[in-house]
Amino acid sequence: MKLELSRVAQGGWRLGVLKELGKTRRHTLEVPGCLLYTRCGTVPHLTQDTLNTLRNLPPVTQVTLSTIAEHQEVLEEFKDGFRKFAGLHDTVLYCSLHDPATACRTGHITNKTVSVWGSGGRIELTVAKFMALQKAVQPDWYQSMADGETWQTDTSRKRVRKSVDRTLAHLDEILLIHHKTQELQGLDVFGVVEGGDILEERVRSARETAKRPVAGFCLDSLQTGSMDQVLRTQLITAVTKELPEDKPRLLQGVGRPDEVLACVEAGVDLFESFFPFQVTERGCALSFNFDISSDPERAVLEMGEESGTAGDSQENGAVNPDDQTQMTSFEIDLKDERYREDFRPLVEGCGCYCCRSHQRAYLHHLLVTNELLAGVLLMIHNTAHYHAFFSALREALAHDKLDLLKRRVLNRGGDGQEEISPLEGGDKGE
Incomplete structure (x- = not known):
């Protein structure tokens, strides 16, 4: 090689x-x-x-x-x-x-x-x-x-x-x-x-x-x-x-x-x-923002808004060091009752089959009834989302946007994702 x-x-x-x-x-x-x-x-x-x-x-x-x-x-x-x-x-x-x-x-x-x-x-x-x-x-x-x-x-x-x-x-x-x-x-x-x-x-x-x-x-x-x-x-x-x-x-x-x-x-x-598999086993879906395609004016405004919290990874992704099975703030727990009547896709703008074809409520139903299809759909989404994150990472390095990507990822994790904007950097080609 x-x-x-x-x-x-x-x-x-x-x-x-x-x-x-x-x-x-x-x-x-x-x-x-x-x-x-x-x-x-x-x-x-x-x-x-x-x-x-x-x-x-x-x-x-x-x-x-x-x-x-x-x-x-x-x-x-x-x-x-x-x-x-x-x-x-x-x-x-x-x-x-x-x-x-x-x-x-x-x-x-x-x-x-x-x-x-x-x-x-x-x-x-x-x-x-x-x-x-x-x-x-x-x-x-x-x-x-x-x-x-x-x-x-x-x-x-x-x-x-x-x-x-x-x-x-x-x-x-x-x-x-x-x-x-x-x-x-x-x-x-x-x-x-x-x-x-x-x-x-x-x-x-x-x-x-x-x-x-x-x-x-x-x-x-x-x-x-x-x-x-x-x-x-x-x-x-x-x-x-x-x-x-x-x-x-x-x-x-x-x-x-x-x-x-x-x-x-x-x-x-x-x-x-292996991280998408661990998230799937928890009955969760990856839901964090890695969109770096925003216009410059919006980026400047967000830089000011987020300056007090940027880079605080301990707060925005921390896990118990003795328990790697614990949910992180980069995912949403679809077994939670709040998703029973949530008819949005897992992540707005994600192009994977799961997000195109099903809603959070359906995934919640599959999980609480222990249907095997839940693991299939979650693994499809989590795999697509995770690899799209790496594509965004390479794009950020190529265009000097690593700081912007870090702000997106570190400050928009987990259940805070309820109002995230569409992922322009997601996998839309399927």
Whole structure:
């Protein structure tokens, strides 16, 4: 893969295109951007035909070893890789270690192994088993093994240092096997940057990982709930200074819009798009404003009106750090009785099938009666809305409107969305 940057802020955000993706080297992915989140190769609640009704989806599909490791024997017997096995066809396949929408269990890391959890329980992975899985899955790029059990704030410095050492040792073994294995030629490996909340270890991990022949970097143990956004931004800023500019940086476990904006400003290129799924599971709909097409006079007026609250992400998107299942202020809870007779679309101006064809009252009815269609319609909307947000983010960077976008997103969240204006930046092309 090859990263071409068109605009770069000093020590901050990057705008560009990730080119030559996949074995055919013909796919591209705009950055900042996100991957398509799946579970065992399927976007939750959606069939492949339903998913194909959505436009402007990323060309990179994420699968996780936590959901497919237990199928290793089947994939080895199939021989043609997971993409063909799951009917994914024309997509770039990225294989990560853990499911970002599921909390990782701790206490099962050794010097030689890491563990993932499938439907049948814990699966312990040595480097040899990990690489055998990559041969069976045949992804286009994959994340190296890592000891990521340092996201808790009370982790000792000694434990964090051991995490960095183990992760680097795993990477060295994996690269050695990778370059000797014919079936893995042409695949890209992402090194993992660990270090918990200790700045010195983060920097050391980044420097050492950057010395290895990796195609990009995964920033791990910085997920939502692990630390406050100020500390996360400081660590990411320090890490990205140690990484080469021509290789992409993928942040794991962060999906909230306010956190995405802060991390993009710190130099992150790619994100995992699990947040729409979490919102859907709560019976909620994403409903935040990212319209940056307003006329200049209106923008100046709103700048004055919002100057007292702009950037207050703790108030406008905060969650309980110990409970990532809590509703955020970027969504509306359609199970609430207030929506029983609300005949508006989820978001005015949104072009997704759900907003074009159904009202909030209908979604409320489906949710309170436990109809499976509720998850389908919510996932359609939440996926379209979230990816349209990333399109607006890239447009804002290209036209020097990032401050305007931040005011829109950070000050127009959740139930405060009842009177939002149409989303000119939404997905209207379906």
